[in-house]
Amino acid sequence: MPVQSSIRIDGVDVPVLSANTVVVGTGAAGYCAADRLVQYGQEDVLIISDRIVTGSSRNAGSDKQTYYKLTLGGGAGDSVAEMAQTLFDGGAMDGDHALVEAALSSQAFLHLVDLGVAFPRNRYGEFVGYKTDHDPRQRATSVGPYTSRTMVERLEAKVGRDGTRVVENLRVIDVLVSDGQAVGLLCLRRRVTQAEASAGASRFLLVRARSIVYATGGPAGMYARSVFPHGQWGAAGAAFRSGAAGRNLTEWQYGLASIAPRWNVSGSYMQVLPTFISTDLDGGDAREFLPEAIPDYGRLLSLTFLKGYQWPFDIRKARGGSSLIDLLVYRETAERGRRVFLDFTRNPGGLRLDPDALDPEAREYLGSAGALFGTPVQRLIAMNRPAYELYREKNPAIDLARDRLEIDVCVQHNNGGLAVDCWWQSTVLDGFFPVGEAAGAHGVYRPGGAALNSTQVGATRAAQWIAARRRGEPLDMTAFAAISAPAVEHARGLLADAGARVAAGAPDNTGELLTRAQVLMSEHAGLVRSAQGVSGALGQVREMLVGLSDRTVVDTASRRSVERLFLLRDILTSQFVYLSAMADYLRRGGHSRGSVLYTDAAGLLPEEGLPDSMRFMPDDGALDAQVQEVALRCGADGVPAVETNWRPRRPLPDTGGDFFENVWRDFREDGGVR
Structure with a gap:
């Protein structure tokens, strides 16, 4: 169990929590790391969080939030190597990360199933799937709009059963380093009042640990137009100040989302063909604006439908494709200073829906769903009533049968992050393990749902390394006090x-x-x-x-x-x-x-x-085979600077020649942790 003591600094006793491993964050990645650490025999674990109930995993979602994994049903062929190739083909992704995320996807997925995440399967036990963006097969699955929340809840329950201590209301403000080793954290105690501080209570707390699992999520607080949930800030700055490197930081995902409440308007919200309305800042001068650039009625409907499948903005679909709609919304809000709403009570142009105007893909889909009739909200209720009810249950509550839904093009996910090796340990700081969205394991493109798989794979790998290689006590208290x-x-x-x-x-x-x-x-x-x-x-x-x-x-x-x-x-x-x-x-x-x-x-x-x-x-594609890495430095004059480095991405490892007896012998020696 973590031990609490204190260090006296300038006349104030600063509390110190000590553990072999501290996990920062109570999302899907953080709880998975804590669960796996105990599973692998490392029980001296402490979890800290600024607020347990916040964060993207618990509070974000979409119409059908996706989990991406190896195919586990049906007759279509698939393999670890093929899934790794799909991930690698996204560009600027290291091959060892791609292979690990493919190889561990089944283990990570089935662990969630065993914990009670009810991914759908047929009567024979096959886990059925569907095709997501940048996915050549049908590897995607879902438990509905709150897939990641369900993951968090089941992992949280498991961590609770393990008895792992969780301390909240601590915000990380510095990562403490000694000789290239991450040795602890400086945290702000969020609930200490001015009166308590005046009476001698410290506003700060120290965590002393041999290993740090950094599951802080992406740096969502950087942006104003954001679909990250309120309370998701990230803590990348502390890591950069400690010397940790960043990788592929240029690569973000953006897409259409409602802004109050914050939620992706993907899937059914687009497939039912809502009307896009623009108003002035006071809500007046309402008009449809998509026809200015897309006068063809059938093309407008078909591109809107495709936004359900192709939700993230993709520059390859900007000319003649569905991402043109993102740019038109962006023009209204960012350049014209107007507001944009989805109106589900009327069809585009105020017209009766004409099925013959739709492209075959949209017409066949809506026809199969029995939704080639009425208004967008009537189609939504017929096709996916939970998606309609979701907004009625949100805060603020919105009834799409009556209310317009305000949207914008929002930042949604960072494909880049802190640079890690194939065990999700920092490439610069020993003992520092960024996992989940904090880690820069993705490239330019990734299949939808690969991020949720990465939370579980990265956390599992970090836990394996820590349990096998980083047992023992943290830095001694005297040296830690000096640092x-x-x-x-x-x-x-x-x-x-x-x-x-x-x-x-x-x-x-x-x-x-x-x-x-x-x-x-x-x-x-x-x-x-x-x-x-x-x-x-x-x-x-x-x-x-x-x-x-x-x-x-x-x-x-x-x-x-x-x-x-x-x-x-x-x-x-x-x-x-x-x-x-x-x-x-x-x-x-x-x-x-x-x-x-x-x-x-x-x-x-x-x-x-x-x-x-x-x-x-x-x-x-000239830079697809390159990876950009950056590091923060501080000059003698105190002015910060950033060093940049481009290197060839690491290729996919060739494991085709692995001989079972040799692998088995090595595995008996170190469990494959090397």
């Missing part, structure tokens, strides 16, 4: 200086600065990016980051304001590293790829009539 004291003193000083400005009469500005940083990122580093915009945003973020200690004003009587100070530092650090990676990608001659349009005045328009700011040059 942690400067970090505690710096955090205290940052808070004291910012709090003194309130005492001098300045108003709290943490909320204003946070919003400014998020809006800046969405405007210049989102779906549509330009070299000038990225460069300008990078300069502004650098200025905000360097001036953070001199310009931030914190009301120390407000726990929320205190937390925002450290969130702001983390987010600005992350933005600086990510924007630096984007600027480097452009300098290297990178073009539009994945889920991003990089503007190019000499490029092509997605559709005639769109603004020149949307001209782009399609990527030719």
Whole structure:
């Protein structure tokens, strides 16, 4: 069990929790890592979280949230090697990651089944599947809109049965490092009040550990236009400041989502053919806007239908494909300053649905679903009533039979992240294991649902390595105190200086600065990016980051304001590293790829009539065999800088020559953990 003690720093006793392994995060990846660690015999585990009930795994979803795995039913052939090739073909993904994610997908999936996640199977026990985006087979499965939530709940119950200790209301603000080893964490105690602090309670807490599993999710707090759930911030900045490298940070996914509540409008929400409405900021001047660029009624309906299958924005589908709709929504909100809504009470153009105007794929699908009639909401209720009911149960509640649903093009997932090896250990810091979305294991493209598989595979691999190779005690308390004291003193000083400005009469500005940083990122580093915009945003973020200690004003009587100070530092650090990676990608001659349009005045328009700011040059795949890695450095003048490195991606390992007797002999010696 974790041991609590304290270290006295500048007259204040700072609590210390000690364990062999600390898991940061209570999502699907974090709980899986804790579960696996105990399974593999490492029981000295502590889980910490800022809030147990928040995070993407527990609170995000879609019409039919997907889990991607090896085919486990039907007559179609499949293999580990073939699934690995599919993942590898997404570009900029290391081959060993692709092979591991394919090889462990069945083990990870069946573990969830055994824990009670009710993935559908037929009467003979086959797990049926369907085809998802970037998937040549039918490897996808689902338990409905809350697949990841169900995973979290079942894993959480298992961790509870194991008796693993969970401590919440701790936000990581620094990763502590000694001689290339991650040795612990500095955390903010979110619930300590000003009165308690004045009476001698520490606002900070230290965690001393031999290994750290970093399941903090993606750096969602960087963006304003976001479908990440409220409360999902990420903690990539702390990792970057510790020296951890980033990989493929340029690669994000964007797509259409409702903004209140935050939810992907994929699947049935698009397949029932809603009407896209644009209004001014006050909700007036309502009009349909898609016909401006897509005057052909049948084409408009068919492209809308395809957005259900092809939900993430894909630059390859921007010219003549369904991703044109994302760009038209983006033009309304980001460039014209208007609001966009889905209206499920009327058909596009106010017309009666004409099945003959649809492409065969859309007509056959809706016909098979018995939904070639009526209005979009009537089709939705007939085809997928739970999708209709979902919004009635959300907060705020929305009845699609009556209310318009406001949407935007939102950031949804980071394919890049912190650089890890094939055991999900940091390539720079020993004992530091980013898993889930925090890890940069994906490339440019990935099949839908591969992210959920990666949470389980990465967590399992990290647990295997820790249990086999990293047993024993953390750094001794004397050495740990020497390492942690400067970090505690710096955090205290940052808070004291910012709090003194309130005492001098300045108003709290943490909320204003946070919003400014998020809006800046969405405007210049989102779906549509330009070299000038990225460069300008990078300069502004650098200025905000360097001036953070001199310009931030914190009301120390407000726990929320205190937390925002450290969130702001983390987010600005992350933005600086990510924007630096984007600027480097452009300098290297990178073009539009994945889920991003990089503007190019000499490029092509997605559709005639769109603004020149949307001209782009399609990527030719020249960088698909390369991986970009970046690292944050601090110069002698205190000004941060980012080092970049491009390397060939590691190829798919050739295991075809493995001889059973040799593998068995080696496995008996080390369990394959090497």
